[in-house]
Amino acid sequence: MTSRLPRTCRPMSSRHSIRRKTRTERTRPCTTGYDAAMIRVGLVQALIPHYREPVFKELASREGIDLTMYADLGARHGSLHGARSGSGFTVIDAKERYIGPLLVDPATIRAARGGHDVLVMSWRTRSLLMPTAIRMARRRGAAVVVWGHGYSKYDTPRRTRMRMRVARDADAYLTYDPVTAERLVEGGLDSNRVFCAPNAIDQGPIENQRRWWLDRPDELVRFQQEHRIDPEKTLVFISRIEPDKRLDILIEAMKHARAADPSMTLVVIGDGSAREQSEDLARRLGVEDGVRFVGPIYEEKRLAAWCLSSFCFAYPVAIGLSAMHAFGYGLPVVTSDDIGGHNPEIHAIRPGHNGLFYKDGRVEDLAAKLLQLSRDRDMQHRMSQEALGTVTGPDGWTLTNMVDGFERCIRAVARMRGKD
Known part of the structure; x- marks a missing residue:
């Protein structure tokens, strides 16, 4: 027996077809200068650690996904060193800074203005600009996903309220694990808006x-x-x-x-x-x-x-x-x-x-x-x-299943906004 993921976190191959860029896909009429079959995805990260590069590369390889990353290139957070470039996706250098405990991350505003169909933001409660960026992106027609732990090791009712307040205008919530996803639903979130991408590494x-x-x-x-x-x-x-x-x-x-x-x-x-x-x-x-x-x-x-x-x-x-x-x-x-x-x-x-x-x-x-x-x-x-x-089984914590979770969430919110 291996650790199995709940149904909502299992491979897309068991419930949806995984679309990669070797397949042809019906296109809609396009008058805006881009391929209407593509979902333009913006993903905001503090940095791109080496273990995340295979994840984003695989996501960018999926059929119909046009990925742009916003990150502080070459940044170092503790023992983590950020990549200086990306492979298979566009990367935009975006710096951030702290004012005391509060985060100033202009990348969120820049991404909100980037003309994306779906915007995935790190779920960071200390961000001063994230609530504004979410509202701005949605006004411009983008669907917004917040991605993160969904909890704190030192949670209190006040911290939980702050976390949900920051992300209350998002279209969907993407967690690192299925248990937290289930708890968010138990806490009152719509199950159709909660997804998980089981956190994995390239094995x-x-x-x-x-x-x-x-x-x-x-x-x-x-x-x-x-x-x-x-x-x-x-x-x-x-x-x-x-x-x-x-x-x-x-x-x-x-x-x-x-x-x-x-x-x-x-x-x-x-x-x-x-x-x-x-x-x-x-x-x-x-x-x-x-x-x-x-x-x-x-x-x-x-x-x-x-x-x-x-x-x-x-x-x-x-x-x-x-x-x-x-x-x-x-x-x-x-x-x-x-x-x-x-x-x-x-x-x-x-x-x-x-x-x-x-x-x-x-x-x-x-x-x-x-x-x-x-x-x-x-x-x-x-x-x-x-x-x-x-970490190798079909229902395990694999890189494929992690990217499946991302893709499932992206396509779901794109449909909400009429983009897919």
Whole structure:
């Protein structure tokens, strides 16, 4: 069994035909100087991170979609670096800035004036210009979609009201996951206006490197021998090492786990402001031999070797797209049961199937879950298969299904406005 998406989030191929640019499509009479069969889509983003490029490229390849992106080219937000150009779609450089906690994003106004049939905006409650841009775009005949998490990790009734107030004039709401979409409907939104595009990454590079190593088992064994690791006792953490990642919880859990099984080993891949503090904690707890800091690794082939030499991916709090990366290697995910404190990808994890939840903040319980999985080879194998199926199966969190969600939403609102 794999994590299945609700009917409204499943592949378009099961309910609609996916239209790509190899098909001919009936055109309407056109007197405005553009192909009336095309839906002119404007999509506003703060930046275009590398993992989003395949999504937008695939969306632009769909039949009848003419995509223009508005983003701050080359921008950097935290550890994210934005692309400087796009492939397969038009990109317009649009800067943004903050005044205290409030966002000034003139790209929304520029996009509203761009003559698009459908305008997709990031659902950002701190935007000063977004409500004006939505009304402006609709007056000009565009359908408007707001795309985002649809919730905050630190939600309050006031924050929820602000979020809905900012987007109240939108034609549709596009979420990152099906659970949030269902909650928006339960909260009173029209189900015909709520869509989801399950947040996914391009699994192609991961699958290529996974297959490279699995086709060369002797090479993988040599890697494991070189690094003195037992894949049935090794877990991996891959992330920036920052205070909010709470690597300290995982290191403390390793003290308890190694007390029961000294062969347990944690491999930490990444760098950041909390690395030195984390290494010091491992020394103070006496687990420095069982917690290896290997630094940042950006080459997928090297990452693949470590992932294929581990029995699970452990991420103490606030997991996001890292879960999709882990699942691509068939790694079950162990993380906290504080669902509201995670990103939308938490809803892809099914405890007992492709991962395990520990009681939030309880290092002893985290250690127990890691030991449980390390000792049960049948569970490891079963969960590994389900983890892989979560991001490769027809009803899974795949790039195709994500773009299907976008396309379904775009075509629906275009029909509302008589554009399709």
